[in-house]
Amino acid sequence: MTKKLSILVPIYNVAPYLRQCLDSLLAQGLEAGSYEVILIDDGSTDESGEIARAYAEREPHFIYHHKENGGLSSARNAALALASGEYLLHVDSDDWLEEGVLPGLLADAEARRLDLCLIDWADRYPDGTTRPNIDFSALGERIVTGRELIHRHRSYATSWSFIMHRSVVERGRLTFIPIQPGEDVAFFISAMPHCQRIGYYAGAVVYNYRRERPGAITQGPKASKELEAARRLLSWIDETYPYQGKGEDYAALLAPWYDDILADMAMNKIARAGEVKCFAEIMSHFRYRYPSERGARRIAFRLMDYARSSYRLSDLLWSIKRKIR
Template sequence: MLVTIVVPIYNSEKFLSRCLKSIQNQTYKNIEVIMVNDGSQDNSLKICLEFANKDSRFTVINKENGGVSSARNVGIEKANGEYINFIDPDDWIDNAMIERLYSTIKKYNSDISICNYVKEYVYNDEQKQLINVDRLIKTYDRIQALNEMLKPNSFKGFVWNKLFSLNLIKENKIKFDENINFCEDLLFCCETMLKAKKIVYDNSPFYHYFIHSNNITSGFNIKKISSLDAIEKIINLLDKSGVSILKKTYITYYMHMNISLLLNSIKINANKNVINQLKMNLFKYRLTEVRSKKIFLSCLLSRLSTKLTYFLWAGRGI
């Protein structure tokens, strides 16, 4: 069966060749690689064309800059595979990743298969090889998987360590929200999992997530505020899908994210309108809907006195 791999690319010349080579060297050969150049201004397009000219499985789509969600959506529209995977251009994957994800999804007759990942750091020149772990495979229904994603050391709500049924995505008209800059992948994963009958997880760490200064997820970025929109949409989806049992879990995550954004916004002296909106968000949900005692107390204190909360946070008292 054909597997589609979508690579959204924007000014990624520094790491792109390594990423594409790791895809090219997959032990599972029946792949199509859709490289979506999202208006890059460096040599990314040139690198893409070099791979496309040498390997017929690689296709380049050149478009105006619209963001990673826009690029991924183009990949979904053009995909021909039975399954689809999304890989970020600054990361790389072990040779057996697609083969393992594919064999697992078929063996367990699931809609989504997931693998573990390894964090790589730019200051470490040594490329880590696949870590030897005792292989563990678990299957989840949609509620179990949605709950698992928010747990520490879980497979998380990333799209790059997952293989999705393309039919599931297209039948339900699921797309990445192009107005959200952070947690857009968590929203996408939640939408697909809500429609999935079975999800399977292989704890083998095949994906290598590369952390460097250009990562939107590294450090504080004002764009992270859009993550609140993503989480709020997930909470509404849970209501509509009849799985409100998870609402408190995601409300807790929302409040935790909001408090973190509020304190960091104060730290960098962000726009007052932004700070005021984050303060208002503290009252969006009832405190009785917050499951974590620590976040409950932080939210309560923030409601009473943001200044005191910031003072304690700056001194790492909370």
């Protein structure tokens, strides 16, 4: 039987969480032989490798592969190289899926012949707090192209917040570039020109994202690291999609993303970490990418510029700006 789905799981030092992740994949109710789970052990130094290997020895549709540590992008690319499914789903090894959600998600993607199907997820905090995320719910039942999604919605999808038809990866020769955090943003941006049919799955919250895990890439007092990652990501966009300052080419559609990328990756930490000057320098360097911003969005952006020394106020202004974009 041809595999409908490859689930790609990069693994590095997540022993306390890995069993919950893998058990959630086993609890999907997918037909035997219709899917595979690619486990990439990126040189773990804890028990993660042993746990993953044990699952692969017990479950015939689990495939275990060990490699030297090369970082998250390297692990994701190794998984892509091994995957054979018609659709691809990335799952981080410290997160988990809701029980039994994948059959409905796959059926919806197939019925609508989608290149990419966006999903809802929930942020899960250590104190038990749950915060649902429905960033793409405005799509409703409509089907859009990647260019339309970039232009009108301007919310990027993390690598685990969609399933993608493998033909998109093949057409775009897509790989993950070594920027953490931000490799999934670059992957998403690269994929959009090759997506003609993108839809939103409103059937259920599919994914549970573990917030504030000790040792996670997205945690820690590292505003400088995030700002540098943002700088590298924006420089990559500059080089990959040179901006001419006019027209409706793909580079022009990406222009207003620059302040959003900086906000999402770094704004919530810079005020507390004393990185205001560095943030301002990066913003100044890339400001030419969106010279025509005006109206309420531009006002909110300028207010944020003046108020960025106040974490609570700047965070509120970014929230308002994201709602009105």
